[in-house]
Amino acid sequence: MKRFWFVVVIVAGVALFAAAGAAEPSSPPLGLPAVPIPADNPQKAEKIALGDKLFHDKRFSSTGEVSCATCHAAEKGFTDSPLSVSEGINKLTGTRNAPTVVNSAYFTKLFWDGRSPTLEDQALHPFVNPVEMGLKDHHPILEIVRTDPEYVKKFNAVFGKSGDAITMTEVTQAIAAFERTQIAGNSPFDRWYFAGEKDALTEAQKRGFELFVNEGRCVSCHLIEQTQALFTDNRFHNVGVGINDIQADVPELAGEFLKAEATLSEVDVKVLTDKRTSELGRFAVSRGFDDLGAFKTPTLRNIDVTAPYMHDGGLATLREVMDHYNNGGVTNAEDPVNDFLSGGIRPLNLSDEQIDDLIAFMEALTSPEFAHLAQAAGTE
Ligand code: HEC
């Protein structure tokens, strides 16, 4: 009898252990909700490993020198910091700053203008963008994954497919599955706010939080909710970055754009190769005049390690960002605000000390896996 209970306890223990192990990938870190996983692309360890390999494969570019990881490097918080705009094949530069892939699993629209609906769709575009990976079409990628012995083995194991049955659907599903594992929360802010650890934040950071929520009105777009904080509303706003430079040309640029009736793939190329069109922002996707110069609210998690800032990488430090907001949506206080500025952006009249506190608060949003980068950057 004794032995029977012994066995029962061991079996129950193993079952519990296995259940905990299986649950782990879907139990999110402190401060974040469960990762949304599309029904047609379930997470599997082997698929994630395949996606990791694809994400790092430079052969999927016309020069053999650029992979997704070139611009989204793990050791730089999955960005290409400190570049202001990304460098693709032959050092060609685009028009926009590379956002982090970390926590992109939570965004309901991808890219600064939200032109892509899913991580699977998003992954199609960089391969064939002339200033990113520079391929004419996706065939060279399929050629490699259908014939390279390692890929042949892995695609067969993950999808049960080989030869022509492997398409960009499987390639992008694996990449997206990998991206959905790049989740980071559990910052000092999370430990303070969601776990009640009183000493996780400094006094300056706590004052910064108050300003973030109240006088600064930051939280109206960079959301903090009851049990989670994505620091984005997944919406688009004109906060006065970039559009000032093309203000006089907006009617002409917008008119040209509407006439061209570009498809979304054409939009992808146009906005990343033409600086002036890039500044139209969400308008290029929605064609709505309300969206002129509007960009997606970016998350502020790990913001301290992903400088420079904004869709054009035009603001070098968090202090420059704060000056921009404090001026009411202009980088130089003397400049007039643009005609399409969001109603939520007005001069804040914060003191230098208050700005210090807000910056200190944003420095508390760094997850432990990236904390060493904050120190290396000297924080600011
Ligand atoms: C040459 C640099 C470069 C390469 C290579 C590159 N990206 Fe990006 N990535 C960017 C830039 C720049 C943006 C923003 C473009 C925009 O918003 O118009 C971006 C945006 C993204 C986003 C959207 C994030 C968000 O917050 O909306 C994801 C996800 C992403 N890239 C994943 C990938 C994947 C997967 C690959 C490889 C297939 C890849 N990138 C290759 C520079 C690059």
Ligand code: HEC
């Ligand atoms: C009306 C909505 C809104 C409000 C209010 C707002 N933001 Fe933003 N924030 C945005 C948008 C949209 C962007 C991206 C703008 C762009 O690139 O053109 C952004 C960008 C940023 C960035 C750069 C992020 C990156 O990855 O480059 C930081 C930092 C930031 N905001 C902090 C703040 C702080 C601090 C406050 C309060 C003082 C604040 N924001 C108020 C919408 C808002």
